[in-house]
Amino acid sequence: MIVVKEDLGMSDKTNEEDNKTMADALNSVHEVKVGDVVKGEVLAIDDNKQLIVGIQGTGVEGVVPMKELTAQPVDDITTIAKVGDVLDLVVISTIGKDKENGSYLLSKRRLEARKVWDDIEKDYEEGKTITAPVTNVVKGGLVVDAGVRGFIPASMISDHYVEDLNAYKGKELELAIIEIEPSENRLILSHKAVVQKEREAQKKELFEHLQVGDTVEGKVARLTSFGAFVDLGGVDGLVHVSQISYEHVDKPSDVLKVGQEVKVKVLNLDFDRDRISLSIKATLPEPWDGIEDKAPVGSVLEGTVRRLTTFGAFVEVFPGVEGLVHISQISHQHIATPNDVLKEGQTVHVKVLSVDPDKHRLALSIKALEEKPEGTDDNEAQSNNNNHSNNSSHPARQSAPRAKSSNNNNAHVDNSQFEPDENTGFSIGDLIGDQLKNAGSADDQAK
Template structure:
């Protein structure tokens, strides 16, 4: 072969000595010309590059022509981006001689033929192909694996991807899930490769994950029954019952996709590869907090949330509800809870039992009228004259003009104080019976 100068011009190799062993020059020429047929793959050197074609010296009597459309499986490529002067490449013979007498070659079809053989072997071995994403098409991506491999959008990631354009130019790995040479059809799955790659990693991850430990993660999806959290390679589920100590109507009211959260591992199922998580266990248990700061016999202020045939539920703390049994609503017989209270009404109740294990609080309206120790969070709302030396609530002196209820809590408490002249107060050891009104 010849050489190229600094400007890229090709110069044939000059003959400087008679080194022919053949009897005649004609014999030498015949022996130097390669023999091939249409459909054969030949190898040669790129000797010229134009905008619409490339010339390839394959040792034939004339250079072969590779039209621009036959250079690459990519559409509308610049020949200068595909080959360079002096490159040794393979090409498939399309026509040994066209109507203009030219040898017509195809680089992309040679690449296609080679690729099919390689890809068939990879498919048989359940291997992996690798190549750049070259195009976004309807329903997925085209990957250059020596030929055009189709990667459906649903198989790009472990979850459905909405925006495909950012993948163009990325080199990805994928499994071959469908191969049909007659139809020129190659279907790939990157998701299958990701699942296979992560399977071993998941095993190690699960083996090192212990119930009771806390991990940070990102909420990856929210569904009706809970939220999935990416712990860094694997997702765990926070069931809706483990999202909050409060009642949750829908998980989206607690967390959103993308939120960073701290969770506690509840359970790890190695066989099913499932992780159960809890968000509420990383938060203060309001029931425990309530039990630590309140005691039986204490007065608390609350709001009626619901009436039931056997009584009424009263919210006495953030996410804390207690039950006033119908027998504890008044000193007189009560047939229906609505005879005494209504939903939304605020009033004082006395704690008569706290069952932390079962998360139940028993309350009494009628016993609240007897007075008692007011919970600490409400004491600042009352003057010191309302308590005795032991901190028990003893009521107000209605005979003085100085008293004026200053808070809603005070006004509610007043409903349970004696309003008729001559009735004794709670500090005298007697309970004041509320009127039927």
């Protein structure tokens, strides 16, 4: 009996220890709640579509579908996780009604996204920028992968209008964080803010060193109908269409291409208005250089009628070089206006009558290359043309001084008043010189 009592005592002691172990085990099992971050050991891989994991410290299992394992397309799930791996996971929901022995839906992707959101929020609070590649172009902007989905509205892509957003696809951009709301998976970013900040610094440095009259090299950044914007190293300057070439340019895209390297001269700097005026043609050889060799007196040239006035036609014979065909030199026949026989843009042949390289003057004739019709009196035709010019309302004629008689009864004209016209290179005297001669002859005849 004594032995039996001893055996019973030992049995009671063993039972107490077992009960304590079980109690400890039960106490060590934590209840699993949605939103908890847990560690899961990969127990099996189900048909390469999901992981079966044991949630450590709980005694229950869960599943991780492929879409909750990674946001990237994957053909083989074993490239991400293998049996025996321990993963950090977040509990999304329960599967089934038996919470003790049932499964839980877990996600590795969402836990990583939560950490990304935390990092982005921290960067946002500290005013830092992030970098992310552009993954897609959608209506109204760009989608980027910042660890989570981010969106750049079209108005926040650049500091100027971008016609083709596809040019940004695949590029990695530095981005400022404009708005963040993790609970709604909303992340609004701006590349424009970064560009503006960089350009402001570059502009300040450039304006400190750049001077009016400097000749520098740049790259055509974009083209418009009125000119070309040239990147001088982070700062754009404008080459107006009139400053592209000595030749007439209808559209900048006819002679320039985006990305083309060009040499430009600085015409004007305006730091406050953020404007730099540039010229390409100012870096090119002066059109009138060597004009006496290119257009000697008596030579015949081909040109284009650029402008028609009441007193004649301006014909471009070389890029940037225009000569005047006076109305009296257009035709052997009397014409009321140059428009009667000529049109702007028309190609004509002209003969050089005189050259003045210093004053940029070129006197031309069309009728000198034409055969004079029989019975035509050049003097009469010229007189008719001059009479028409006298009756013209052109300001040059209205302001021309009249010939005056001196004490010796000879007509004199004060030629000092006939200064060169700034736009044409011809003085009023050049344009109406024949009229003054006729006026002098009339005075002599009156006497």
